[in-house]
Amino acid sequence: MAEVHIIGQILKAVDFDEPHLYCKWSLQSGNAWRLVQGELQGQTHVSSHRLQNSSDFAQPLDIHLCTAAIQGWPRLLVEVYAVNVLQQCWPVGYGFAHMPSTPGAHRLEINTWKIAPNSWWQSIKERFGGGGTALHKTDLLYSGVERYKLLTRSSGKIIVELSLIFRKFEEYGVEFK
Numbered sequence: 001m002a003e004v005h006i007i008g009q010i011l012k013a014v015d016f017d018e019p020h021l022y023c024k025w026s027l028q029s030g031n032a033w034r035l036v037q038g039e040l041q042g043q044t045h046v047s048s049h050r051l052q053n054s055s056d057f058a059q060p061l062d063i064h065l066c067t068a069a070i071q072g073w074p075r076l077l078v079e080v081y082a083v084n085v086l087q088q089c090w091p092v093g094y095g096f097a098h099m100p101s102t103p104g105a106h107r108l109e110i111n112t113w114k115i116a117p118n119s120w121w122q123s124i125k126e127r128f129g130g131g132g133t134a135l136h137k138t139d140l141l142y143s144g145v146e147r148y149k150l151l152t153r154s155s156g157k158i159i160v161e162l163s164l165i166f167r168k169f170e171e172y173g174v175e176f177k
Contacts, residue, residue, distance in 0.1 A: 001066040002169045003036070004074070006099065008162035010044060010059040016156035018082035018092050020048045021055040023158060025079075027063060027099075030072010038063035046083050061162070070174060074099045078110055078158045091115075093155035100164060102176050108160040113152045 006027070013021050026041035040063065047055040065074065080093035093112030100106045166176060 001034075001068050002172055002174070003167040004065045004067070004099075005165035005167070006038075006061055006063040006065070006074075006162060007165070008061045008160065010057050010061065010078070011159040011161050012057055013047075013055040013080055013093075014157050014159060015053060016055070016080065016082075016092055020046055020083045021080055021092070022046045022083065022089075023057060023059070023078055023080050025059070025061075026077045027074050028077060029065065029067075029074040030069075032069040033065050033067045033072055033074065036064040036066050061160075068172070073101065076108070076110070076160065078112065080112055080155070080158065093158075095155075095158065097160070100162070103164050103166045106162045106164065108162065110158040110160065112155040112158060114155045116151045116153045118151060 010023060010025060013023060023044045024041070025043070028040075038061075042059065044057040044059040047057055049055060075096050075098045077096045078094070079091060081089045082092045083089050091114060093114050095110040095112035097108050097110045100108075169176065
């Protein structure tokens, strides 16, 4: 079987309005893909950097996958949450990016979006730390089937640095140029 090694880190979150953030992440792929070693999901620690408007995570990623087909190429899903002094959490960004399809070092900037408040009360609640609206189904992140019904606005970015190692793809007729 062909193999993909994903080694890197979720580096930081930038351009978010909220100061204290953490990130939940998951790697999703098609049915032909199988995890050999590593974790397919995780969560960073809470971080903030008030002077630079960023949160440094440095969350390591070390995932080894194998596959017999390239359908369902892996994608990295991120959910960014804010935390207030009362330890209340609410979502402030959702996003995803497909893993690069070439071996080597890559830097991904995952643009995120959040659900816009649809009433005056929700906008006041969101503005003063009461939280925003959350998604119940995370498949809305990458599937456009029902996402068009959501009223959204853009949020910050998640910076990810990755090194990808591909093995045995040439045996299946796949060439990377």
